[in-house]
Amino acid sequence: MKQEQAAGEKKQKKRFIVLDGSSLIYRAFYALPDFNDSHGQPTGAIFGFSNMLTKLMTEQKPDLMALAFDKSRHTFRTERYAAYKGTRDKTPEELLAQLPLLREFADCMGLPFLEKDNYEADDIIGTLATQAAAKDYDVLVVTGDRDALQLVRPNLRVFFTKRGTSNIKAYDTDVFKEEYGFEPIKLIDLKGLMGDASDNIPGIPGVGPKTAAKLLLEYGSLENVLAHIDDISGKKLKERLTAYAEQARLSKELATIELHVPDLTFAEADYVLKPDMEKMQSFCDAHELRTAWKNLQNLLGPAEITLDLSSVEAADLSYEEWSAEDVRKAAEKSVYLAVSGIFKGAAPFASLEGMAVASGPYDKESKAGFVRKGSEAFEALLSVMESDKRIIVFGLKRYDQAGIRAYKDFEDIELSAYLLEPERSKYNLAELSLKYLQEAAPEEFVDSHSQAVWEAVTLCRLYPLLGARLEEEKLMHLLETIELPLVEVLAAMEQNGVYVNRAHLAEKTQEVGDRLTGIEQDIYTLAGHTFNINSPKQLGTVLFEELGLPARKKTKTGYSTNAEVLESLRDEHPIIEQILAFRLWSKLKSTYLDGISALIREDTGRVHTSFNQTVTATGRLSSSDPNLQNIPVRTEEGRMIRALFEPGEGYDYLLSADYSQIELRLLAHMSGDESFIDAFRRNQDIHARTAAEVFGLPLDEVTPELRRHAKAVNFGIVYGISDYGLARNLHISRKEAGEYISRYFERYPGVRDFMDKVVAEAHETGYVTTMFGRRRELPAIKSRNFNQRMLAERMAMNTPIQGTAADVIKLAMIAAYHKLQAAGVKSRILLQVHDELVLEVREEELETVQSILKESMEHVVELSVPLVIDIHWGRNWAEAK
Template sequence: MPIQDNSRKTVAVVDGNSLMHRAFHAVPPTMNAPDGRPTNAVFGFLNMFLKMVDEFRPDAIAVAFDKGRPRVRMEMLPQYKAQRPPMDPDLHAQFPMIKQLLTTLNIPILESEGWEGDDILGTLARAGEEAGCDMYLVTGDRDMYQLVTEHINVVSTRKGLSDVAIMTPESVDDLYHGITPALVPDFYGLKGDSSDNIPGVPGIGPKKASALIAQYGSLDEVIAHADEVKGKMGENLRAHIDDALLSRKVATIRTDAPVAYDFENEAFPAFDAQAVNDALGELGIMAMQNRFLALIDGGEGPASAAFEMSKPVMVTGSDRGTLADAADELSRALEAGEWVAAVLDDDREEGALFGMTHILWVATGRCLFGFEQQLGGAVEDIPGFDFSRGLVAGVLSRLLREGRVVSSDIKGLIHELSPVDSSEAEQLDPLTLDSARLFDTVVAAYLLDSSRDAFDDAYLADRYLQVSLAPARGEEGAADDAPARAARTAALALAIREPLENALEREGATRVFSEIEMPLVPVLASMERTGMLVDPERLHALSEGLEGQIDELACKIRSLAGDDTFNISSPMQLSHILFDVMGLPTKGLKKTQRGYYSTNAKKLEELARDHEIVRLILKYREMTKIKSTYLDTLGPLRQGDGRVHTTYNQTITATGRLSSSNPNLQNIPTRSELGRTVKTAFSAGEGSVFLAVDYSQIELRLLAHLSGDEHLVRAFNEGEDFHAETASRVFGVPVDQVTPQLRSRAKAVNFGIVYGQQAYGLSQTLDIPMSEAREMIDRYYEAYPGVRVFLDRVVEQAKQTGYAETMFGRRRHTPELKMKNPIQRGFGERTAMNHPMQGSAADIIKIAMIRVARRLEAEGFAARMILQVHDELDFECPEAEVERLTLMVREEMENVVELRVPLIAEASTGITWADAK
């Protein structure tokens, strides 16, 4: 059992080097101080430090660091730790920072020239035990287990920053199968330690070492009975007795390091709160201030200082008294201008139409209410609230119209009053909402770390409040009176709004949040409600026609394979047919975990050049995907208004682009005739047409603006055929002699450069040798030298700051630039190069959407914006408005921002979506 003697003073001694190394590799290198210094190791160290304090409540703390070369052990073993690579410069730079913070925290730092932190921990452990203290040694080094006694425990950090083991004499014995703490040096004497260059005995690993010591009792006894050990192990043991004894000596922790510690008078916490706040602020680690403040305020821990959740109060229309009290509290909060959190709780399963409950959870600074919608029975209105359309609608309507609302899903709240199915009555027009009074916590968290996949409650609480959430109702380990998950989400949203707002300010993301992302939320809600008309009969006819083609193609593929039964859609069976039966080349192909060669699209495309069956298989895959993903799916997704309603996602892509789901209307193939066929099922309705307005070469134009390259800028300003101009400059031929093939190659280079493509990528795109691709890229940079300078500068800045940035301040963190793997670093470089263009393009189209939506509303257009596909906006437009709408949309799109080159938006119309593009 861990130490539990409350009568003895508890002292924690932290191995500073061990924790800094673990923190550096556990926390992504995306954190930087305002002056650009990396801080991920400092953040990770402090996070683990606070968790240690929270769990063990030490009365005093010391932190030990290595200092200089480990002279003490190098005198015994010159090659000790000689194989270790130099410390990463970004980690090295953070040691002075953590030491300064520890000094500000009034925590003694112990170090001595030539001595390792291990020996300082050992010295304090024995001295503290003799002084009557219970000692906790916080370290990741297993050789420290030799110090464990009844009053000395090792807190062994294992995985990341949170997985720890408390090592007692019993747990050490259990771990090493009979090796007590006193025998740990003997154990290392036999097995050695490759990480420290301690030799041990060749061929004897942990299992054999523990077995030998268990059999004979100690290393000395093992050596005394070396002649009894048979085989190769016995030979090695007898030949390396001196190595074993030396290894034991080197692995023995010293307890005589020249350091001193006042066990009687040292105490923790004993720091000045303002000084710590200032120090954390200087490093940009503001989120931990409350946790340190809680230590000296006598709170029960960080949770008590940062996140207190009121007891939920359920409100129904039948309880007039409770409803009146809740209405009074909401009115008070609204009139006071306070932020109010709102979260909908609907227990229906995904795909189901109805759930058993429908509750709106609302959190104010004082109370947490659950407004439960009940079937039947009118709710009597209360002053300030209109409950004629139900309790939830009445509360939410007033909140959105008058209040400052924070939520984890603002768009979901809007759809409660403006349903996605436009055949249902709308109680609130999304475009009338003031986005300055809306705060979506997930959108904010996404802007702060756009590479993250999910932003659930646990992550948000840990990242911005540094607390672990208690389980909600229905979650494992939840208490009987645990709150509903949505109730907890509402309380959390209110608690994290200010920390998120502060983080947005520190990260320079406030403008993107307040001027782009939040104003876009009502626009997306309006577009989702509008939806797109789709003809189910047309879809059915297309599906039936394609089914016949698929059957014919399948017969042909099976005939070529000589097998009438194999499943073409099964990767395993297909691999067997292609590579085992037909003997297609497998050079360069890797096998999957299940042991067969991969048949992914990239591999098949390489083989398709020489093998007809592979070409047919790729065609078969395209057809079956179009049929199953669109032709057979879009019809059933139509709602009561006869339209399909996609969902726009703001927090999915790392670039800032919107994505589309359920159904994904952005990914219908545009270059194939088959994809175009799907679009013929979408129409604009009687008397209306599709209007598509698309930015022309926006990323290339942004590259010209951002790089300032004179040749690039001139080409766009003079309205030349840009790809032909590039071909002329790269291939050294007059513009009027540029062939379609040369223009196509130049186009590939132009867009490849924007996406950070290197020679290998270009060679794959154009199917040319690497040397030729490299020469083309070199010629491009010779033709446009400003581009090379700009891209190099972007990468260098990203290495220094940890992120690349758009014109509007949208950041994309690039931790890959600091990774040792060259493939990951290459990805980081391409990401950094591309983000200023692709991310700025995403910002520009979003701003255009906001402005266009406002003008549609303000100028009384009947036309409606129905779709966004990357750089394109699509409209459902009455024929009489086409000219006026085209002028308005182009005006807004082309004037979002002033560049060195013109932004061009090209418009086209058609009866169907396919006709318009």
């Protein structure tokens, strides 16, 4: 009876939770570092903190709460020891930007936000928590900092966040003693002995956790350890304890949390939570924290809630097998349908085995459906998808390749997300659900049908959100006129593939293998012995120790043997030339000869590269499996690889149509520089003209060397090159390179004005755009870090040019594709490589194809300078250049 009464009394203690805001906001930020609202404001730390708070409040049901925060790095500890916490990195800009939001969130929540000059959050926590514990409150300290474990005592537990903000370990006195072997307060003695690298507390050099714990268990305290140095075994340990005794005492002092912060008293009335739900709703709406608002509503309102952020609501995963009539009714009643297919086989020849369908706009009463291949419902859905009904998918190209050819009313959420955030490393529905719906995807699905249903529902809910942002940022036109129409072209190109002469491939593979063996033997002869040429460590030993070459650069693991270092040593020893050749041919063999061989389809004799629309931040396409965009263009090795690609059966030539200097022509147009425009209108050699302008010479006196230098400057300007970069490219002094750039801008002032204007606008808005409205955010342009800011400024200079070039070639591909279809020719587009289109052409169609390409590529956009293409054809790709 007494036990029951005691338990009842314990339950009635009021619970006081003290949050270590400084550590928890860091944990939340690093869990979601790339989480932003639609305006580019980072919000991941606030979202993570809100999730942690609602979960904690749901489970622990506190009566009182407080949030403690570091006010600045300057405290009484830095006055005692200036290097305290001196090794910590600066707070990331993206986190600094969220600290005002944390204050605002706390204010809306009615959560006391505490900070004090000269003290850390730990000291505020220690003072309040120990006072409350002494008054018999049940106190929980929530932190990601182990220093707080010294506070553990009766009535005071520490909840330590081990990873992120959700994996928490609770420490009371028993748990602490079981893990450490001594009382919690002795943690400060432990830190005195071993120090703490994270806070730059020195401790005693050479004394680690095991030694420190052993000494404490034997002697009880730091002071007692120092008083018994003569009794401690180990000569070196004695010497260290003697030499660093004062440093150890200082370290213990630094590690001790202050429990008596002035003017800070625990009074219950000060820490009652007083949320303002109207302000909180406005805050969550402003920063698109929909899940945070929903959870807070459920938590603070009358309704009970079981908080589970690991999955979407169960209702979202319920579905029915739809009949053909169900499909037709859904199509009639809905504004749009979202579809997620189950595909069988590998791209680009996969087939649809079934599709999940959700009706939009989606609400909780909606039911998702599933249709199987071969059913009447499947055929009914195909008819709907090929009608004028708006269809939402993810990865439209797959559906085209599976036989669904309608495009005018399709929306691709993957492409929409890409246009909104071209810098993202990946685009998948799980990531997009977390960002835009603030809901995590289920960790597991019962089967592929359930996954497809979740995907369809998620697409249905994402569509209006992403659509609104596309409209707001004026990107809808780009999606509808370039990216979506391009899908049909790319889908066809991937299915066309390009024929590879396997007999020649086998011959070249053997030939290159023999060449590599010969180069390898030459290297061994020059070195005087065999070694692993692919081992940087062994190669470094040979070059810099045995052969005595000058070591340009060292790394943590030894000598650097990267390409830059080897290039700088080219004239120092003949072995360098051989090593560079060995690396070149090894890469070509593994990447292209061996790589392409493995990718040839047996049934077509072709390789079917994938063209990726969502990889580059500038809008350029990339290719993979194999990557055909990195084959060297004007080298013997590159020509050898290109010669393996031939026209397939029924075709006579491979034809290449390549834009001439498109980026420089766009720079002339966009800058409006009169001299630059004049050169292109006169069809002059732009590099010779630039050399004449920069070096003050008549055009006919420009030497090949000066033209080469001018060419480097011309293309360097497009990429925001520095004097250092130009000097390195041309092997001239930095001063001379700087003079080239200065003279260039004197002769082409319009280019300088254009570059300055673009950078200034990027500083003002935080982004740049192409002629067609493609947008690239540049958050680092406002960085206080000089190097990051300069890199962002270079991106600001080159993205409008590169991105516009990417847009032009895409528009040209779309136009050429449809004109070839309209002409009824068999000739077709196979590849796009940077500014080049490669086609497979019949001989009798050569004239027609050339005419179509000239019309499509040279007149796709009206500029102040002419767009020009060069056309070549031959019996293989190498001959077509």
